[in-house]
Amino acid sequence: QIILKESSPTLVKPTQTLTLTCTVSGFSLTTSGAGVGWIRQPPGKALEWLALIYWNDGLRYTPSLKSRLTIAKDTSKNQVVLTMTNMDPEDTATYYCVHVAAVGSRRYFDSWGQGTLVTVSS
Amino acid sequence: QSVLTQPPSVSAAPGQKVIISCSGSSSNIGNNYVSWYQQFPGTAPKLLIYDNDKRPSGVPDRFSGSKSGTSATLDITGLQTGDEADYYCGSWDASLKGVFGGGTKVTVL
Numbered sequence: 380q381i382i383l384k385e386s387s388p389t390l391v392k393p394t395q396t397l398t399l400t401c402t403v404s405g406f407s408l409t410t411s412g413a414g415v416g417w418i419r420q421p422p423g424k425a426l427e428w429l430a431l432i433y434w435n436d437g438l439r440y441t442p443s444l445k446s447r448l449t450i451a452k453d454t455s456k457n458q459v460v461l462t463m464t465n466m467d468p469e470d471t472a473t474y475y476c477v478h479v480a481a482v483g484s485r486r487y488f489d490s491w492g493q494g495t496l497v498t499v500s501s
Numbered sequence: 502q503s504v505l506t507q508p509p510s511v512s513a514a515p516g517q518k519v520i521i522s523c524s525g526s527s528s529n530i531g532n533n534y535v536s537w538y539q540q541f542p543g544t545a546p547k548l549l550i551y552d553n554d555k556r557p558s559g560v561p562d563r564f565s566g567s568k569s570g571t572s573a574t575l576d577i578t579g580l581q582t583g584d585e586a587d588y589y590c591g592s593w594d595a596s597l598k599g600v601f602g603g604g605t606k607v608t609v610l
Contacts (some may be wrong), residue, residue, distance in 0.1 A: 416599065418599070418601075425503050425589065425601060425602070425603045425604045426538075426546065426589050426591075426601045426604070427503075427601065428591075428598065428599030428600065428601060431598075431599065439596065439597060439598050439599075440598070441598060441599075442598070475545055475546070480551075484533060484534065485534050485551075485552055486534070486593065486597070487534070487536040487548060487551040487552070487591070488536070488538070488546075488548060488591070489548050489551070489557065490548075491545040491546055491547065491548075492545065493545055494545050
């Protein structure tokens, strides 16, 4: 059973850097075809895909936020970390960690963490 | 502004059918697979349909997906009060970056 659990501060100040950690179990971050990504959802709004890291260290970022995002994995800790710089109140959202099943051109988010609400406010 | 376009809401009486559309382009849906996610208030989304039309284990066959060209649809037949939720379509762009629709709220009348 794949389990993903997010951890992060609940409150960050504008201009600060946010660090989100996803601790995974039930699969290996080096298993061929495995990926872990981040998706966020502002209160009352739609899902927004942010970033993804694959088993082979392939990276993908959403174009609109690419300059502010860095995703990395620590296989020894079974963790994926996303950092987002220069936080703004508009970044207030629930951030979800997701497992991506990828086989060739087929890929989808088959497991989701419970989400962590991050509020940006001074 | 979401990349994929969905109607904000659909509704029908119990037992009836609703169809949720998801419109994209050749840069995303036209050349990639579509998945659908169901989200109840206050909870994380759950995979409902993958690879355009496949259901994960445990998803009732009342839910079905299809894709044609640059659009996809999610059909819910035999609508139940427990189906009231938000539904999101998702796909990928040419660089295999994820894209989502704006979500559709299903209301059972």
